[in-house]
Amino acid sequence: MVNDKAVLAYSGGLDTSVCIRYLQKLYHFDVITVTVDCGQNDDFKEIEKKARAIGAIKHIYIDAKEEFALNYVIPSIKANGLYQNKYPLATALARPLIATKVMDVANVEQAVAVAHGCTGKGNDQIRFDITMRCLNPKLKIVAPIRDMNLTRDIEIKFAEEQNIPINAVANKYSVDLNIWGRSIEGGDIEDAYLEPPEEAFQLVKFSDGNAGYIELEFKDGAPIAVDGKYMNIINLIEYVNKKVGAFGVGIVDHIEDRVVGIKSREIYEAPAAIAIIEAHKDLEKMVLTKHELRFKQLVDEQWSWMIYSGLWQDPLRTDLDRFIDETQTKVSGKVKLKMRRGALSVIGRESAYSLYKNDLATFSTGSTFDQGLAKGFVELWGLQSITANAVVTEVKFDRNGGKNSR
């Protein structure tokens, strides 16, 4: 008898490893594992070995770093992508891409199901499921951990019974890494009052180093050079991660609202994302009108919320991208940043599209700004506010029988 095939998004971790065996034993599938490389720096040879040892009939490795950087990270930079103004969306951006790759393989392999190792408590299940259903609603989605309401302890017990190798040192935290950042959850940092121990971090260093500078150059909203060196986006992000992280910059620690209603304490380290978005926002302030900026803030917020919430595939996201791309045609120029002991600040910016005109802004002689125009403008600008205040005073005066009262 030939079994139906299921294609599993496989990371090599505990959840997805036990999934291979569950899919075989309980669901009677032949399992094809797919590992999508978004910059997690894992030992992919080992992962393949592990998948085969557990029983995958085929393993596929897909290097998606460049696609991730170009089609997911760059749009997020243009949208100043930060969920709840804090989280640079690293994990959230990678999920729809991973799901798409798994669907591609399912199509080629003529699988009847796709599978992932997400629990029912997080956001990732939403991102995987919605992407998969948007791409092919006919394929079955199997999520063993969620379907069987499994906990980590049950998974470990099952892994031991089934001789599924698990990491000798039980991982202290649940970590997700890609080129855009590292997400850290679980373990002792579930105590929201506890300062995360330094050992939780990898990209950010805690030495007291002196101050340092970095210069970022943008073209059409995307970073193209650092410190005068032009490089591809992946190398650029790596360079910025190293340089900025060395000054202790790039940690995010916040209480986050998950889509399913849970509030969770989340730790991220994303030096490059924090620095690049900070610089990008600053450059936008120089080249966009105040009307564009005000409206774009709403668009950015909506965009980030959609990505976080698993709605990458919704047409509104591409609608927003069109607006954002149009604004970015002016976001070219350079931004200088200073790092010092965990702090980051923009200290300079320049652009050929700058709307900052020194002859208008200057306090010195030589200003071309006609102050005479301001008097009338202020009168009209404040007209309704002045009228509203006057009306209240008049009404009070009448009620008091013509006497002033305070």
Ligand code: ARG
């Ligand atoms: N809270 C973040 C998100 O929803 C990160 C999830 C990270 N996953 C993990 N296994 N640590 O995007």
